[in-house]
Amino acid sequence: MRKIVVSGILAVIVLMHVGQGWAFLDDLFGKPSGKSTEKKGQQGQKGLLEGIGSIFGAKEKDIDLFKKGMKTVQALQPIGENEEIAIGQAVALEAFNRFGGEYQNESVVRYVNLVGKTVADVSDRPELNYHFAILNSGEQNAFAAPGGYIFVTLGLLNTLRNEAELAGVLAHEVAHVTRKHMLNTIRRGAILSNVSELTLSAMNKDPEMFSNVIDEVTDKLFDKGLDKDLEYEADVYGLEYAYRAGYNPSGLKDYLVTLSEQKGKASSRFFTTHPSISVRISKCDETLQQYRDGVAFPVLAERFKRRMEAV
Amino acid sequence: MRQLVRWMGLVGLVIACSAGVASAATMYAKKNGVTVTAEKSPMSAVMATVNRGDAVEVLGESGRHAKVRTRSGKVGWVFKFKLSKEKISGSGGGDALSALTGESRIEAKETRAGGSIRGLEEASEAYSKNKKIDPAHKHSVERMEQLVIPRDELLEFQQKGKVGEFVGGGQ
Numbered sequence: 004m005r006k007i008v009v010s011g012i013l014a015v016i017v018l019m020h021v022g023q024g025w026a027f028l029d030d031l032f033g034k035p036s037g038k039s040t041e042k043k044g045q046q047g048q049k050g051l052l053e054g055i056g057s058i059f060g061a062k063e064k065d066i067d068l069f070k071k072g073m074k075t076v077q078a079l080q081p082i083g084e085n086e087e088i089a090i091g092q093a094v095a096l097e098a099f100n101r102f103g104g105e106y107q108n109e110s111v112v113r114y115v116n117l118v119g120k121t122v123a124d125v126s127d128r129p130e131l132n133y134h135f136a137i138l139n140s141g142e143q144n145a146f147a148a149p150g151g152y153i154f155v156t157l158g159l160l161n162t163l164r165n166e167a168e169l170a171g172v173l174a175h176e177v178a179h180v181t182r183k184h185m186l187n188t189i190r191r192g193a194i195l196s197n198v199s200e201l202t203l204s205a206m207n208k209d210p211e212m213f214s215n216v217i218d219e220v221t222d223k224l225f226d227k228g229l230d231k232d233l234e235y236e237a238d239v240y241g242l243e244y245a246y247r248a249g250y251n252p253s254g255l256k257d258y259l260v261t262l263s264e265q266k267g268k269a270s271s272r273f274f275t276t277h278p279s280i281s282v283r284i285s286k287c288d289e290t291l292q293q294y295r296d297g298v299a300f301p302v303l304a305e306r307f308k309r310r311m312e313a314v
Numbered sequence: 315m316r317q318l319v320r321w322m323g324l325v326g327l328v329i330a331c332s333a334g335v336a337s338a339a340t341m342y343a344k345k346n347g348v349t350v351t352a353e354k355s356p357m358s359a360v361m362a363t364v365n366r367g368d369a370v371e372v373l374g375e376s377g378r379h380a381k382v383r384t385r386s387g388k389v390g391w392v393f394k395f396k397l398s399k400e401k402i403s404g405s406g407g408g409d410a411l412s413a414l415t416g417e418s419r420i421e422a423k424e425t426r427a428g429g430s431i432r433g434l435e436e437a438s439e440a441y442s443k444n445k446k447i448d449p450a451h452k453h454s455v456e457r458m459e460q461l462v463i464p465r466d467e468l469l470e471f472q473q474k475g476k477v478g479e480f481v482g483g484g485q
Binding site: 085088089090092093095096097099100104105112113116117120121124125127129130132134135136152166170203206207210213214217247248249250300301303306 | 344345346366378393395396398434435436437438440441442444445447448450451452454455457458459461463467468471472474475476477478479480481
């Protein structure tokens with residue numbers, strides 16, 4: 004009888020998690036999901052367990068057993084927005100630390116933010132606050148930290164020819180954030196490392212764990228690069244966002260063509276942290292077939308040159 | 315024969331119900347402060363403002379804009395990329411868990427939309443100290459967060475470049 008009661012409670016819990024969109028499977032297979040609010044979630048589970056447990060006549064011991072089980076499932080929950088921002092801030096610190104610091108030119112920084120926000124505003128996570136900064140490095144690079152902290156180097160800016168190219172590069176980075184590529188990578192790493200919680204309170208209490216997370220992120224972002232399929236996905240979504248924003252959607256591809264011509268000459272980690280540029284160009288060409296009317300959209304070369312004169 | 319008619323009626327009812335759900339031209343605002351304007355331009359009169367997760371009834375589409383009716387009955391135009399076909403989580407209805415516990419798993423309006431500026435989180439502040447990161451870089455992160463672009467400035471920028479909502483002549 005007790006087994007039946009216990010099975011009943013387990014079935015209800017599983018059904019509840021089905022209602023949450025199989026988030027625990029998403030953790031393993033990398034599908035992005037919504038945000039968590041840890042305290043509310045915990046309180047909710049408590050009420051549910053005790054309420055249903057008493058209906059089934061379960062003993063306190065059984066309820067405790069399932070509470071432990073629920074803790075494991077909660078550890079697999081998607082990383083919440085506050086946690087994402089904390090990670091993003093620490094990665095941003097490292098970005099400034101490793102890439103020459105902040106390039107402080109108010110008008111150029113504002114320009115990059117205007118273009119970036121135009122793109123982010125039509126993305127699939129427009130509610131997030133995106134922040135765009137320029138790194139004082141001659142190397143060509145751009146990357147996105149979780150939480151919407153996006154960076155572009157001065158070297159890359161100096162290589163671009165127009166605003167549509169800038170929009171294309173920023174849209175690719177925004178797509179990494181909207182698709183939660185880095186967050187999902189962190190979650191998978193946390194599961195494999197038996198990290199039981201990735202909440203703000205856990206991060207505050209365990210600086211070593213937090214530091215390990217940041218090491219993993221910076222290693223991927225700055226040195227090894229993300230999985231190549233995630234880069235291709237960011238290209239596809241980036242083209243869509245640039246198109247929605249009204250820029251000629253071939254901006255990213257045009258920049259990649261410039262970059263491929265510089266291979267062997269230019270200093271850029273794109274060659275080592277991103278998949279083959281020729282494959283990316285070819286995939287961009289395929290995707291651009293969907294946006295033929297976008298050919299008429301502006302590239303804004305004159306405005307770009309004018310705004311970049313301050314560099 | 316009577317049984318066949320009964321079955322056909324039942325199937326018809328199911329199809330009608332599912333069609334009602336599928337074709338219900340309801341879309342949801344992706345973020346707070348999405349404006350519903352009198353014309354297909356963000357510079358025209360604002361008829362209503364909808365917030366993240368708010369449902370609107372889509373009456374038609376023209377180019378990159380959708381004509382919508384808000385819950386309060388106001389009719390106007392919205393830049394269609396600011397709407398989602400998918401219901402925004404926490405914007406009503408709730409899920410099975412919240413139905414049982416009486417708590418919403420995610421409150422759409424609790425997100426960092428509109429974003430208060432609050433400086434480094436405790437964990438990232440501690441990280442900065444432990445790693446002995448130059449305080450200048452901490453200030454750089456804070457400057458990033460403090461840079462706010464007012465809506466009017468963004469619209470003017472987009473209007474001059476004929477991008478965003480101004481593609482195709484929207485004024």
